[in-house]
Amino acid sequence: MSLTIKPLPLFMLMVLFSPLAIDIFLPAIPQMAEAFVVPLDWMTQAIPVFLFAFGFGQLLVGPLADRFGRRPTALFGVLLYMLGSAVAAQAMDFSWLILARLIQGVAASCLSVAAFAGVRDVYGAERSKNMLSYLNGVICIVPALAPLLGGVLSHYWSWAANFWFMLLYALLVGLTLMLGLKETQHSAHIAKGRLYSWSRYFSVLRVPAFIYYASLVMLAMAMIVGYVSQSPGRLMVDMQLSSAQYALWFGSNALLNIIAAFVAPSLIKLVGQTRALWLGAGLMAAAAVGLISSQQFAHPLAFMLPIYVCSVGFCLLIAVGAGSALAPFAERAGTAAALLGFIQMTGSASLVGLLALSGLSSSEQLAILMALPLVVMAIVARRSSLMLGVKQ
Numbered sequence: 082m083s084l085t086i087k088p089l090p091l092f093m094l095m096v097l098f099s100p101l102a103i104d105i106f107l108p109a110i111p112q113m114a115e116a117f118v119v120p121l122d123w124m125t126q127a128i129p130v131f132l133f134a135f136g137f138g139q140l141l142v143g144p145l146a147d148r149f150g151r152r153p154t155a156l157f158g159v160l161l162y163m164l165g166s167a168v169a170a171q172a173m174d175f176s177w178l179i180l181a182r183l184i185q186g187v188a189a190s191c192l193s194v195a196a197f198a199g200v201r202d203v204y205g206a207e208r209s210k211n212m213l214s215y216l217n218g219v220i221c222i223v224p225a226l227a228p229l230l231g232g233v234l235s236h237y238w239s240w241a242a243n244f245w246f247m248l249l250y251a252l253l254v255g256l257t258l259m260l261g262l263k264e265t266q267h268s269a270h271i272a273k274g275r276l277y278s279w280s281r282y283f284s285v286l287r288v289p290a291f292i293y294y295a296s297l298v299m300l301a302m303a304m305i306v307g308y309v310s311q312s313p314g315r316l317m318v319d320m321q322l323s324s325a326q327y328a329l330w331f332g333s334n335a336l337l338n339i340i341a342a343f344v345a346p347s348l349i350k351l352v353g354q355t356r357a358l359w360l361g362a363g364l365m366a367a368a369a370v371g372l373i374s375s376q377q378f379a380h381p382l383a384f385m386l387p388i389y390v391c392s393v394g395f396c397l398l399i400a401v402g403a404g405s406a407l408a409p410f411a412e413r414a415g416t417a418a419a420l421l422g423f424i425q426m427t428g429s430a431s432l433v434g435l436l437a438l439s440g441l442s443s444s445e446q447l448a449i450l451m452a453l454p455l456v457v458m459a460i461v462a463r464r465s466s467l468m469l470g471v472k473q
Contacts, residue, residue: 091262093219094254095196099189100223106243108324109235117175129430134186136427142194143419151195152264158191159255170244197418202265228328285417294406295424301398303429304450311443341396358401362455364394369451376444
C-alpha cells in the first residue's frame, strides 16, 4: 500500500524535526532546571549539545544517504528520533537528558540530509534554490507555534510532555513517509567505492563556490543560534516577561520569517541572486546598528525590532546561499548537503560559544553575529576585484 504524495510536502515534514527539538521546550527550561536540580545555564546547554550532534551527525549520514538512498536514511532517522525522545521524557538524571539530546541531534541530521539531498534530486540545480527557500519558510513555522504549545504542555502536564509530543510527531511522520516517500536518488548517482572517504568530502570542499556560500549560510545561522540562546534570558529574565509573553514575541518573529521565506524566491527572481544576497547581508548589518543603539531601552521592541529586520535579511541570504552551495553537485548531493549542514550547525554553535567567552555583552555579541556576513562578503568582493585588477 502506498500513497500518492508530492515530494515537497514530505520534505517539509522531514525538516521540522530539528526546529521542533530546539524550540518546543524553551518555555520549560526554568522548570527543567528545577526538576534536574542544575543551574539554568546548564539546562540551556541542551540546545548547543543538540546542534553539535546535528552538525557532526550529518558528516556520518551524508555518505549513507548517497550509498543507500534518501528513503532508508529518513526512516532510520525517525526511529532514532523516537528513541531519543523517549529517553529524554523518562530521564531522571541530567546526564541522561544530554545523552537523549545527542541521539535526537543525530536523528534529525538523518532527516535533514535526506530532505535537502532529495530536493536537489527532484528539482535540479536551479529550481532547488526556490524549493529550499520554501523549506526554510516551513521550518520557521515551528518557532512560531512550538513555544506556545510547549508552554501549554509544561503548564498542564510537565516538561516531559514536550518530549512525548516529539515522539508522537515522529511516529505520525514516520508512518506517512513509509506510505508516501519514494526514493528520489537516481540509480546513476548511487555512490560507489568506500563508504567513508576523505576524497568524497575534499571533492566538495575543493569547490570555491561551496566554501563561500556555505560560510555565509553558517554566519547567518550563527545569528539565529545567538538569538535563540539569548532571547529567554533577555526577555524573560532582564525584561521580566512571562513564558506566555515570551512565546508571543518569539512567535511573532517566526511568523515574519515564514512570510519572508515565501516571498524571498519572488524577490530574488526580481532583483537577481547577487543583489538579493547583498540586500540580505545589508539588512542584517543594519539590524546590528539598531540593536546596539537601542540596548539601553528595557522594552521588548527594542530587542525584537532589530531581530525582525535581521530575520528578513537572513531569509534572503539563506535562500541564495544554501541553493548556490548545493548547485554544483548531483551524485554527491547527500555528501554536499551533509557538509553544508555540518558547517552551518557546528560552525555556528562554535562561533556563538567563542563569542560567549569574549566578555562582551549579549547585545554586542549578537550585533557582531549580525554584521559578519556583510563583512565577509565585502572582504571577498574586495579581494576578487584586486585579483581581477592584477589580471588586467
